[in-house]
Amino acid sequence: MRGMTIQNTLRAWFFLLTTLLLVVFSTVLYLGVRRSLFQALDAEIGARAEAFLSSVEWEEGRAHVEAGDLLGGAVDDKWGVELRDAGSGRILTRVGAALPPLKQKPLALSMPRFVTLPGSPPRRLGLFARDLEKEEMGEEAEERERREGPRCFLRISRSMASIEAQLAGVRWTILVLGGFSLLVLLAFSLFLSWRLVRPLRDLGETAKRVQANGQKGLPRSHNGDEVDQLAAILEDAFGALLAALDRQRRFTSDASHELRNPIAGIQNAAEVALRQRRSPEEYQAFLQDILGSSQRMGRLVSALLLLARMDQGMEVQKEPTDISMLLAQCALDLDPGGKRIQIQGPSQLTAKVQPELLRILCENLLQNSLHYTPKESPIEVRILAPNPVPVQGQGSASPRPRLIFRDHGPGIPPSLQDHIFDRFVRGAQANPNRDGAGLGLSLVAEIARVHSFDLQVHFLEDGVQFELGL
Amino acid sequence: MARLLLVEDEDFLARSLQVGLEDELYLVDRAGNGEEALWHARSGHHDAMILDLRIPPPSGLDVCRCLRAEGRKLPILILTACDTPQEVVAGLDAGADDYLTKPFAFEVLLARLRALLRRGSGGQSAELRVGNLRIDTAGHRxxxxxxxISLTRMEFLLLENFARNPGALQSRSKLSALLWEDELGPDSNSLDVLISSLRKKLDPDHPRRLIQTKRGLGYILIEESELG
Incomplete structure (x- = not known):
């Protein structure tokens, strides 16, 4: 189930990424809200500080504060105000909730400073410094303040219970909305991954069917997307594969058919021979048939083995070989009287080939010609030495030695011309008792292929010409 | 006696098949390609045909279709190396009566042929009975x-001819013509020799001869009931 893994990976990544984004956004949102709430609180504290400071009345270094007036009549636990002398740190006056002791004497506080005090609920504390004798301040006073710092400072605190409550509300909202979004995202990721993987899965299903019953078409959207391209590629690959499979199947079936015939011959001859007592002459005839069938089978098996080995990519051991000598021997074996095969060319020509294979190639070509052309017609073999200089009219040089086989007969009918190198294709006039199984020219083509020989056929009106560039 | 047409292009196989079939007292004609097969089959002399599919053209299937298209009822047994289900179906659909794949057991081929010949006789029994004499004309037994009783081909041919016409007089010249396709035969003595060997095999311990001589006229097969 590989498709499922892709789908799961897709789901996991999508979900992970969206969750991460959601968390980041929520955090930023929460912090933003918190910050603005704090700013509003600080501004409120600042305003109260201004109001407080402007309402203080001074008398011999002591502040008189009317609590009721100072905080607009709303002096309760929410607020706590402390005015201290900057020099001694002594509390000049205090209103509202108690504040924790001063840990550090603030000096030169030109700007208000805000901190959050821990506790339940936490409190926001603002520190303000002010020269309270501003009105009377001349140059001397300013000089002193620069030297000694402000004369007094104000600590004003406000309970953060309301902010806490608001923030808690925001947190809950974010949690609920976030959870809901996560569920939606999860569902969406499931759908999206399913939707993305669906064409792939369809492709997989079809591929399975292709494997099972050789169906060829794949589901194609023809919209040029990646899946469609993949389908096109797969279709081509499947096509090639099925064609190869088909060829292989046909080859196997043909091979088994060709082998069954001689086997049937051997079996039947033996069976019939053993059915009753016979004369030695009769036994001899049966044995002759058995021998003939066995030889036929032997030839067939050798050819099939050779083809199979070459199909599997046999390594060709090339060695310098005298081509002229090899051809002369072939001709002598096939045409002992030397009446039909005529060889022209240098009496010695060496090339690097695999001699056994080249011999099989030449034998098959010559045998074909001998079988398919009239008894008296000549078969011409020309051996051409390599010619590095371009030949006039031929256009290109021929650096390889070449062999040309030319026969004079009925030629090859057009219907067979495209198939002469196919396996188990025989000429119409072939006699299965004398001729091969239609493997000769396939062997020739295969041997040429593994040697990288250049093999060409010319279909002529009065025969066939094979050209082999070694 | 059944006459067979053997269509097979592999000489090695065809020769032993022919000998085996002739041992079983069949008359065998051979054809090596489709054209010869059609020519022989159209003569109408044959009781059954053994047909290979991959033969020089026309192919076995075409021969089959052609004969059926001409309305010939000649029983056809396809004997081939093609053994895929599709090929068997194609063969039978082309009009063949039976299909046997190579390699095969000769006994099976003979049994199938006998079955084919029995069917070919159109429901007619392939058996001849004359008294306690029983002749299986398809199986040649x-x-x-x-x-x-084991008989040679000539003896069987002779006996089958008698059994088809029990109680009828058979002249010497008619018998010679049947056996040797020539009124005289190899020599005038051959028929006497054949008759006497047949008699020896038929009634070694029976009091009266089944085949009786009518001097100067010929021979006659007497039904068992008449023997008393």
Whole structure:
């Protein structure tokens, strides 16, 4: 189930990424809200500080504060105000909730400073410094303040219970909305991954069917997307594969058919021979048939083995070989009287080939010609030495030695011309008792292929010409 | 006696098949390609045909279709190396009566041929009975009182001819013509020799001869009931 893994990976990544984004956004949102709430609180504290400071009345270094007036009549636990002398740190006056002791004497506080005090609920504390004798301040006073710092400072605190409550509300909202979004995202990721993987899965299903019953078409959207391209590629690959499979199947079936015939011959001859007592002459005839069938089978098996080995990519051991000598021997074996095969060319020509294979190639070509052309017609073999200089009219040089086989007969009918190198294709006039199984020219083509020989056929009106560039 | 047409292009196989079939007292004609097969089959002399599919053209299937298209009822047994289900179906659909794949057991081929010949006789029994003499004309077997008698081809041919016309007089010239396709035969003595060897095999311990001589006229097969 590989498709499922892709789908799961897709789901996991999508979900992970969206969750991460959601968390980041929520955090930023929460912090933003918190910050603005704090700013509003600080501004409120600042305003109260201004109001407080402007309402203080001074008398011999002591502040008189009317609590009721100072905080607009709303002096309760929410607020706590402390005015201290900057020099001694002594509390000049205090209103509202108690504040924790001063840990550090603030000096030169030109700007208000805000901190959050821990506790339940936490409190926001603002520190303000002010020269309270501003009105009377001349140059001397300013000089002193620069030297000694402000004369007094104000600590004003406000309970953060309301902010806490608001923030808690925001947190809950974010949690609920976030959870809901996560569920939606999860569902969406499931759908999206399913939707993305669906064409792939369809492709997989079809591929399975292709494997099972050789169906060829794949589901194609023809919209040029990646899946469609993949389908096109797969279709081509499947096509090639099925064609190869088909060829292989046909080859196997043909091979088994060709082998069954001689086997049937051997079996039947033996069976019939053993059915009753016979004369030695009769036994001899049966044995002759058995021998003939066995030889036929032997030839067939050798050819099939050779083809199979070459199909599997046999390594060709090339060695310098005298081509002229090899051809002369072939001709002598096939045409002992030397009446039909005529060889022209240098009496010695060496090339690097695999001699056994080249011999099989030449034998098959010559045998074909001998079988398919009239008894008296000549078969011409020309051996051409390599010619590095371009030949006039031929256009290109021929650096390889070449062999040309030319026969004079009925030629090859057009219907067979495209198939002469196919396996188990025989000429119409072939006699299965004398001729091969239609493997000769396939062997020739295969041997040429593994040697990288250049093999060409010319279909002529009065025969066939094979050209082999070694 | 059944006459067969053997269509097979592999000489090695065809030769032994022919000998085997002739041993079984069939008359065998051979054809090596489709054209010869059609020519022989159209003569109408044959009781069955053994047909290979991959033969020089026309192919076995075409031969089959052609004969059926001409309305010939000649029983056809396809004997081939093609053994895929599709090929068997194609063969039978082309009009063949039976299909046997190579390699095969000769016994099976003979049994199938016998079955084919029995069917080919159109429901007619392939058996001839004359008294306690029983002749299986498809299988070429002869039984007397349940005991099998082994005959040569000539003897069987002779006996089958008698059994088809029990009680009828058969002239010497007619018998010679049947056996040797020539009124005289190899020599005038051959028929006498054949008759006497047939008699020896048929009634070694029976009091009266089945085949009786009518001097100057010919021979006659007497039905068992007449023997008393």
């Amino acid at each position: 002869v039984y007397r009182a349940g005991r099998e």
